[in-house]
Amino acid sequence: MDDHRHLRAGTASDGPYTLDIDPKTAGWGYSALRILELRPGGSHLLSAGDSEWIVLPLSGGCTVQSDGEVIELLGRESVFAGVTDFAYVPRDAHAQIASGAGGRFALAGAKCERRLPARYGPAPEVPVEHRGTGSCARRVNNFAAAGTFDCDRLIAVEVFTPGGNWSSYPPHKHDEHRPGEETRLEEIYYFEIDGDHGFGYQRVSPSRPGGTDLLAEVRSGDAVLVPDGWHGPSIAAPGHDMYYLNVMAGPGPEREWRICFHPDHTEGYR
Template identity: 80%
Template sequence: MNAPPPNPPPPNAPPPNDLHLPAGTASHGSYALHVDPDRAGWSHCALRVLELGPGDTHLLDTGDSEWIVLPLSGGCTVHIDGQTLQLLGRESVFGGVSDFAYVPRDARVQIASGAGGRFALAGAKCERRLPARYGPAPEVPVEARGSGNQARQVRNFAAADVFEADRLIAVEVVTPGGNWSSYPPHKHDEHRPGTESELEEIYYFEIDGGGVGYQRISPSRPGGSDLLAEVATGDAVLVPDGWHGPSIAQPEHDMYYLNVMAGPGPDREWKICFHPDHTEGYR
């Protein structure tokens, strides 16, 4: 009988080469990107990128998950539970914050766009059915995080302490060309009350003007996730566990990423642990 391999990976972790999803490799139907818990090998977190042409409509059955409809480019109308939520959207993710719509589990949603556009659907399996709501762009807190070549802009539109949801946490980050973000490397793959929350995470990337960025995941335990990926517009990276960061933007090309998070912990909270080898002198 052969001995088991040393340091097996966590039971739900996808193979390392499945952590990076280049643009087009995880498409399905109207979705340019379709990541659900089964595809990711975990229990809660999901992300879809919906592409609609002028005048197109799309039906979404939310099932056992709550969702946020976030315009990446263009605007749309969201019909849900007898309500009509009009999203003005934006020209692109580099043009500023967008309004958004929260839609609950166990619902049928129609998304329609007169001029067409691209829309992120960030989702999480959940227990409670909360009411559908509109999120106005002027109410999105915008945070300047870091300084020098670690400076970046964080748009906390669905952060845990900003917008009510059952499980879903989502934020946007814009990193100026040549800068580092998701730094110092940090993790949230254990439930340690008051210190760290267990959260699955998806990064979705866009690069201003084309070009590339880089994303690192390093193991937090033997056999854990390990990735160094060159990312471009439309790519996604799955973070089931491990230290993630830095995210590095190519000089002269700002980098955008959408973070979608959810997990099994008793509380919806974002508590992280920084890598001890990278915190000295951090600004």
């Protein structure tokens, strides 16, 4: 089992982040995620470098100043409180992130080529999608899905799975470039679980000999790296709703999310 693909909460090196995943440490080329915690009155300077970033409130609100823009994010009480607004920070920029009341913020990033303008993503404009039925029902906030918000390479969505339900099902993959059928995307799953002592499970199974093979018990603040393989299901323990943030990027010529479902697990699902 590839246990090194499961990053537990608080395992970041010394610095301002409780979780810090960049392409170099992940062993891939594009996707990044940092979890930033700010005390009341705290601030942090984000240097974008060769990546584009989205500042996404997990709890609390903040002000993001970048490229001459001042973006006020109302945020939310927690990830389970509903859709949030967000800010886009372009590559080669600096962004000052400040929070009067404090909070936690996901910085989702991807190495990119184009430099797009800094801008605000309003919560009412986030498309909300309901997928699956019965024990596979879940809700997806497509705040930076391909086709919903303009980025160069970054794709990011939030998924909410009720306690006892399965999501990321049927298992699917996107580790090959097959025009019109599948796009190659590196993916990060970042988890939060509602309620004390809550947990869930994440499965990644090989799509090729020697591929990623992982079954992880995940808790709030954990992340799972998916460089390849069939990923899913993501399973929420009964009584504990599960949230995960998906961050994806890859080398394809188009920013698109095309997936292939596992042929052994689609019969009768839909």
